[in-house]
Amino acid sequence: MVAYGAAVTAEQIDIIDLSCERDERELFAGLNCRLQAGEVLQVAGPNGAGKTSLLRILAGLMPATAGDIRYADRSILSGGGRDYWRRHLLFLGHATAIKATLSAEENLSWLCALDHPVERDAIWDALAAVGLRGYEDVPCRQMSAGQQRRVALARLRLQTAKPIWVLDEPFTALDQTAVRALEQQILAFARQGGIAVLTTHHSLDHLSEVRRLELGRMS
Numbered sequence: 044m045v046a047y048g049a050a051v052t053a054e055q056i057d058i059i060d061l062s063c064e065r066d067e068r069e070l071f072a073g074l075n076c077r078l079q080a081g082e083v084l085q086v087a088g089p090n091g092a093g094k095t096s097l098l099r100i101l102a103g104l105m106p107a108t109a110g111d112i113r114y115a116d117r118s119i120l121s122g123g124g125r126d127y128w129r130r131h132l133l134f135l136g137h138a139t140a141i142k143a144t145l146s147a148e149e150n151l152s153w154l155c156a157l158d159h160p161v162e163r164d165a166i167w168d169a170l171a172a173v174g175l176r177g178y179e180d181v182p183c184r185q186m187s188a189g190q191q192r193r194v195a196l197a198r199l200r201l202q203t204a205k206p207i208w209v210l211d212e213p214f215t216a217l218d219q220t221a222v223r224a225l226e227q228q229i230l231a232f233a234r235q236g237g238i239a240v241l242t243t244h245h246s247l248d249h250l251s252e253v254r255r256l257e258l259g260r261m262s
């Protein structure tokens with residue numbers, strides 16, 4: 044079995060009375076949720092419900108209007124708790140962050156180096172694992188949307204010291220085989236002590252291990 048962060052077990056995440064407004068419109072309020080090692084949470088809800096906003100707050104890219112998020116009992120919204128959280132967090136946004144002019148290998152090299160440099164061999168192995176053997180040197184602009192998504196997802200196999208995954212629409216553009224593989228990868232990651240929080244419009248109802256957090260309906 045491939046190890047996904049087995050060296051570091053996730054600590055407890057507490058979302059406490061969290062509220063979010065954008066353009067003076069309330070997206071959610073009084074949100075509470077506790078997550079522990081081994082859990083996968085799907086943030087669900089219709090378009091515009093605030094799923095991406097919640098993930099961006101978790102990733103430190105957007106402020107909350109009120110409330111707190113605690114990791115290992117320290118607020119991740121400021122101070123040392125924030126730095127500690129960031130060392131444990133791998134965030135993959137809805138946009139892949141892939142640079143079109145760079146090759147698959149170059150993209151992964153610089154994306155990972157923002158955190159910890161990784162060896163070329165490890166990158167090639169990760170690309171092979173996502174079905175991109177032979178594409179290492181191909182500029183990403185010459186790849187399909189699904190192949191570019193696979194390049195981005197290869198980070199899940201490279202940044203293995205991160206026990207928290209926050210994934211915004213990770214299944215976008217993937218074919219059925221890749222969807223099933225990613226589902227199993229996420230479950231394996233959780234079983235090895237990780238916590239995954241993700242959004243997707245793809246149904247995960249067949250995975251009994253996945254918890255659901257439903258955000259409100261648009262009025």
Ligand SMILES: Nc1ncnc2c1ncn2[C@@H]1O[C@H](COP(=O)(O)OP(=O)(O)OP(=O)(O)O)[C@@H](O)[C@H]1O
Nearest residue numbers: 065066068070088089090091092093094095096097
């Ligand atoms: N860049 C932005 N600037 C201002 N308001 C925004 C911005 N992006 C989103 N919003 C507002 O925040 C609301 C929630 O957006 P968000 O992307 O969090 O929803 P979502 O649940 O992820 O939707 P979807 O299912 O369509 O991805 C939107 O309805 C919109 O009003």
